[in-house]
Amino acid sequence: MATTNPLQFIQQTRAEVSKISWPSRREVILTTVMVFILAVLAATFFFLVDLVIRTGLTEVLAAF
DSSP, X not given: OOOOOHHHHHHHHHHHHXXXXXXXXXXXXXXXXXHHHHHHHHHHHHHHHHHHHHHXXXXXXXXX
């Protein structure tokens, strides 16, 4: 395994970081809003599914 001195490591790290395509502020905000909207939709969906299953089971158990 080749050993790199600390100065070369820092230079290589800076070179790699400069290649990163950073998102714009607008992209970050839009993506964050989309995540929150999808989380609310998923929570609502699972709440409704749970409500239907609970109501159905309650009715079935009440029949016995």
